[in-house]
Amino acid sequence: MIFPKRHRQDDVDPLLGKPASFGIHRYLQGSANLFEENRLLKFAIVGLFAITAVLGAEIYSSDRNRRTVIVPFGAGGDLYVTGSVPSSDYLRAMTRNVVALAGTYSAYSASQQFQALLGIAHPSAYNAMRDSLNAILDELSGNPTLSIATYIRADQPVTWTSNEITVPVEKVRVIGGTIRKFRGNLRIGYAIENGRFWLTHLIEDKFDAETR
Numbered sequence: 001m002i003f004p005k006r007h008r009q010d011d012v013d014p015l016l017g018k019p020a021s022f023g024i025h026r027y028l029q030g031s032a033n034l035f036e037e038n039r040l041l042k043f044a045i046v047g048l049f050a051i052t053a054v055l056g057a058e059i060y061s062s063d064r065n066r067r068t069v070i071v072p073f074g075a076g077g078d079l080y081v082t083g084s085v086p087s088s089d090y091l092r093a094m095t096r097n098v099v100a101l102a103g104t105y106s107a108y109s110a111s112q113q114f115q116a117l118l119g120i121a122h123p124s125a126y127n128a129m130r131d132s133l134n135a136i137l138d139e140l141s142g143n144p145t146l147s148i149a150t151y152i153r154a155d156q157p158v159t160w161t162s163n164e165i166t167v168p169v170e171k172v173r174v175i176g177g178t179i180r181k182f183r184g185n186l187r188i189g190y191a192i193e194n195g196r197f198w199l200t201h202l203i204e205d206k207f208d209a210e211t212r
Helices: 020-064 088-103 110-118 126-142
Strands: 067-069 080-082 147-152 164-175 178-193 196-205
Touching: 088 110, 088 147, 088 164, 088 178, 088 196, 110 126, 126 196
Parallel strands: none
Antiparallel strands: 067 080, 147 164, 164 178, 178 196
8 A cells, every 4th residue: 555645844835825925025024124134244243343442442541641659769759650641859869860971071971871862762863962971071181170960050940841941051061170161051952752751852051251
């Protein structure tokens, strides 16, 4: 006896017995659902990128505003750099150090002091500053009794901007037994990058008047 082949329920065509418009409607509904899912996926991706951008900006801002505390041995005051902004005490401390290294020297100490200055010279200003300091070394080699002492004047304020410090100073030049005194401004150019102090220029300004 041959039995007729039985169809499984899964093999039954869902469109069987349905009008043609039912299949078209079913297809359009599926396409609409797929389009809606794709649109939601795109919104999710865009939202993810937006969140990533916001978090990246927050991290960048936090890093730039991070305070770097710098306290050398024996130093006092609030010595710190926040992002690219140094504290007033930090600038005063660097001013004293630069004036001491660049303004007070003799034929015996100048070379070592100038090397220390070049150690904080910004790469963009290194060659020019090296040439300027080498010219002073050449002068000292021809005048071994020459010595220079520079003092920050207490009667005039030290002022600064975001890239330069103006220091009123008195400069004493001694050669042989002759002493000459001058007053003027030492302009110290600087930059703060990644919490580090860089020297960009040293300029003696308005040293025309000689005091006796």
